[in-house]
């Protein structure tokens with residue numbers, strides 16, 4: 001059994017990771033933690049996860065939680081993820097990171113820690129979305145430059161970062177296929193007298209509201225037709241299942257930076 005420590009144990013993802021790993025055949029949640037000043041520190045994990053058999057309480061540090069674990073699973077906020085990763089590297093523990101909204105510098109630091117410990121780092125852990133990343137690139141290539149590229153993402157009203165980490169990765173795939181520099185071509189939420197649409201542009205639109213789990217669409221807009229490629233997450237558990245799969249997988253790996261296609265066997 002792979003022993004999992006859950007960062008952000010009281011969060012939307014953290015609670016479901018505790019619950020679903022408690023019922024998993026190859027993983028077991030041995031600890032969960034929150035920031036030291038969190039109101040959840042000391043609360044029973046069983047209460048947060050809604051699983052009576054779960055033992056232990058929410059710890060106040062990554063050190064305490066990781067001492068007894070094999071793998072850190074972290075869906076928190078960028079600052080916490082970077083701190084937790086430093087602890088994991090010091091203790092030689094593998095990591096699964098799902099946090100989004102990280103800066104370029106933070107991503108580089110993750111790559112550097114991955115020289116010491118195995119790390120899965122992916123903005124979306126669902127099977128369908130990881131297939132969509134590939135399809136989005138393929139469609140862009142097949143349709144060619146006459147089709148305008150627009151990306152729309154929608155999430156719940158508590159989401160902190162925008163555009164979503166998934167949208168950022170989709171945009172990277174599209175730009176890569178066209179040979180464009182992503183920093184030069186994105187039009188985020190147009191406003192005012194923006195003029196005619198340049199050919200070298202990727203439009204990016206963001207919706208926030210209610211309890212939308214996560215929806216992403218790429219529009220390929222031509223003259224006389226348009227193709228829409230959409231993924232809708234209907235439950236957070238789709239990401240959680242992927243995260244637990246990644247935790248089991250990474251527990252057997254050498255240091256390195258891995259993505260979900262590695263875990264899912266979707267590599268070319």
Ligand SMILES: NC(=O)C1=CN([C@@H]2O[C@H](COP(=O)(O)OP(=O)(O)OC[C@H]3O[C@@H](n4cnc5c(N)ncnc54)[C@H](O)[C@@H]3O)[C@@H](O)[C@H]2O)C=CC1
Nearest residue numbers: 008010011012013034035075076080098100123124125239
């Ligand atoms: N890669 C993927 O498949 C997915 C990624 N995400 C990402 O995961 C992250 C978390 O999402 P949610 O669970 O919805 O957010 P959330 O806000 O419900 O949970 C985050 C938790 O982290 C805790 N936290 C903050 N600082 C901490 C620290 N220093 N140590 C330990 N815990 C700390 C918070 O108190 C909170 O309980 C976001 O960046 C989101 O975009 C979310 C779903 C899927």
Ligand SMILES: O=C(O)C1=N[C@H](C(=O)O)C[C@H](O)C1
Nearest residue numbers: 100123124159164165166214
């Ligand atoms: O914050 C969320 O909820 C989600 N975040 C991820 C992202 O930013 O792409 C993945 C998923 O869409 C849910």
